[in-house]
Amino acid sequence: MNLVTVSGPPSSGKTAIILKTAATLMQKGVKVGVVKFDCLSTDDDLLYEKAGIPVRKGISGALCPDHYFVSNIEEVAQWGVKEGFDLLISESAGLCNRCSPYIKEIGAICVIDNLSGINTPKKIGPMLKSADIVVITKGDIVSQAEREVFASRVNSVNPKATIMHVNGLTGQGAYELGTLMYQEEVQVDTVKGRELRFPMPSALCSYCLGETRIGDEYQMGNVRKINLER
Amino acid sequence: MKQIQEELDKLGIGQLFGRYPFLNGYLSTQGLELNGEETDTLPTFLKKLDPDEIEDKALDAESIITGTATYISQMLEFLGDGKERSVTEITLYPGTNKDGEPENFDKLTFQRGEIVCIVGPTGSGKSRLLGDIEWMAQKDTPTRRRLLVNGDVPDPKWRFSSSDKLVAQLSQNMNFVMDLTVEEFIRLHADSRMVNNAEEVVQNIIREANALAGEQFAPNTAITSLSGGQSRALMIADTAILSRSLIVLIDEIENAGIDRKKALKLLLNEDKIVLMATHDPMLALMGDRRIVIKNGGIHRVIETNDRERAILSNIEALDFKVQSMRHMLRQGESLEHFEF
Structure with missing residues (x-):
């Protein structure tokens, strides 16, 4: 089985891209499954079901969604193996732009859209910087010039990535993405013992433990103060 | 590519900037603050960074070095004579x-x-x-x-x-x-x-x-x-x-x-x-x-074909008239005396 992690800012078009790409792969006889990670709720599983793609969803609730992802990815992989998929896609929303759920030697795709602004690539951390493929969406609604500027900004943040333009509505580019996403010779039976491409931020303070009150006397643990001096 | 990697190991950052002026943009995007006068090589510079800063800015030294080499070679190709x-x-x-x-x-x-x-x-x-x-x-x-x-x-x-x-x-x-x-x-x-x-x-x-x-x-x-x-x-x-x-x-x-x-x-x-x-x-x-x-x-x-091209000149003449009327309307003129 192939395992691929797809992530990107909310509403960048991850689900649309996966749906269009999976359709082209399924037409070639590739068995595709999806696991959708989200924070509070998602209805995207219904979209996958409607497209005939077996899907499971994981809602992190009160936990940090990226930590939840790492704690569950092995179980997810085992589900995929049991179901006999050729390709298992894990989809997760990047929430604070600091984390990335990518795993070493496991395909990593970041989806961002042209509308997010030209300074956005610089602001997104490891989720963009350590991706193998960067998919840029919503190119049909911005000018050629903006597309070129945006792609060059992405390239200067992550020159090693393959940058692709895919249209989540018409599916233009989805077939081509499919040829990169699924590689027959790759076999992943377990992710146990593998490592994240990037460590997650260290944060354990009183607010992690449920504190809601504001003020110095309530803050313990890993606390850092903003510098307002010039 | 190999040659670029050797340069990265040998040349100070200041010298690299002299050779590849576009590099400053790339490295600042990666979160490094440089003034272009550093004499350290890029790997040495990264090694000397404070571990807290590395964690705060989510830097990955190895990836920055390989990324720099890739970026330089891409830019050289882009700026090249374009023959290929x-x-x-x-x-x-x-x-x-x-x-x-x-x-x-x-x-x-x-x-x-x-x-x-x-x-x-x-x-x-x-x-x-x-x-x-x-x-x-x-x-x-x-x-x-x-x-x-x-x-x-x-x-x-x-x-x-x-x-x-x-x-x-x-x-x-x-x-x-x-x-x-x-x-x-x-x-x-x-x-x-x-x-x-x-x-x-x-x-x-x-x-x-x-x-x-x-x-x-x-x-x-x-x-x-x-x-x-x-x-x-x-x-x-x-x-x-x-x-x-x-x-x-x-x-x-x-x-x-x-x-x-x-x-x-x-x-x-x-x-x-x-x-x-x-x-x-x-x-x-x-x-x-x-x-x-x-x-x-x-x-x-x-x-x-020629027959279609003949039709085209008729359409163009018509289009010219429509455009002229559009122009007149925009100028606030009346069309009552327009020759159609």
Whole structure:
């Protein structure tokens, strides 16, 4: 089985891209499954079901969604193996732009859209910087010039990535993405013992433990103060 | 690439900046603050960074070093003499339609400075044709079409180049979304393309766009407040002059506020291959050929003949009249004495 992690800012078009790409792969006889990670709720599983793609969803609730992802990815992989998929896609929303759920030697795709602004690539951390493929969406609604500027900004943040333009509505580019996403010779039976491409931020303070009150006397643990001096 | 890696190990950051001026932009994007006078090599500099800073800025030293080498080699290629990119013609070999039947042509060759129209109903396979060209299909897309560049199988790295896409696209529902003036915007685009004479190029684009637009706009107009016609005029002038893409795909040019004939001429002057999806008789007849798409495949290729060209001059005369009336209306004049 192939395992691929797809992530990107909310509403960048991850689900649309996966749906269009999976359709082209399924037409070639590739068995595709999806696991959708989200924070509070998602209805995207219904979209996958409607497209005939077996899907499971994981809602992190009160936990940090990226930590939840790492704690569950092995179980997810085992589900995929049991179901006999050729390709298992894990989809997760990047929430604070600091984390990335990518795993070493496991395909990593970041989806961002042209509308997010030209300074956005610089602001997104490891989720963009350590991706193998960067998919840029919503190119049909911005000018050629903006597309070129945006792609060059992405390239200067992550020159090693393959940058692709895919249209989540018409599916233009989805077939081509499919040829990169699924590689027959790759076999992943377990992710146990593998490592994240990037460590997650260290944060354990009183607010992690449920504190809601504001003020110095309530803050313990890993606390850092903003510098307002010039 | 190997040579660049050796340079990274040997040369101080200051020396590297002298050799590769674009490097400062890249390294600042990666979160490094440099003044260009550092004598340490990049690996040494990264080793000396405070571990807290590395964690805070989510830096990955190894990836920055390999990324720097990749970026330098990409930029050198981009800034190079462009010989290996120079495409004179593209040849398309047939595949099949949605039912697996072979397409109705032997081969199609597109040359620089040529307009080819694409006709066919929505969903007939126009975007797939474009996709095949952009991907430089080698019998590895659903249509099984094959594409040669200058008569040869193209280098696969073209597929993934972010700076040298083969196809630029202009479509009906495109907008400008950035909050910038026309001048700032074009300069931003010029900078990302690393042109030397940016100021001249910017002025040139604004001049050409104004020549296409029915109504003039000033360089300090916000791009988001341009009218539909002005926006399209600017997009076309910018694509013609700044985009490196050889092929420009146009999805219908609206007949409002823009001189369509001049727009096409501008693109052809810049030696582009223009592929235009249109059902407008004037635009369709301006093409040298029309590709008819049906059921996912190329069904027919029609050469524009003399009889059709004669019709075109009638349509153009009519179009000229309509444009003149539009102009008069805009000026607040009456049409009652217009000679029709």
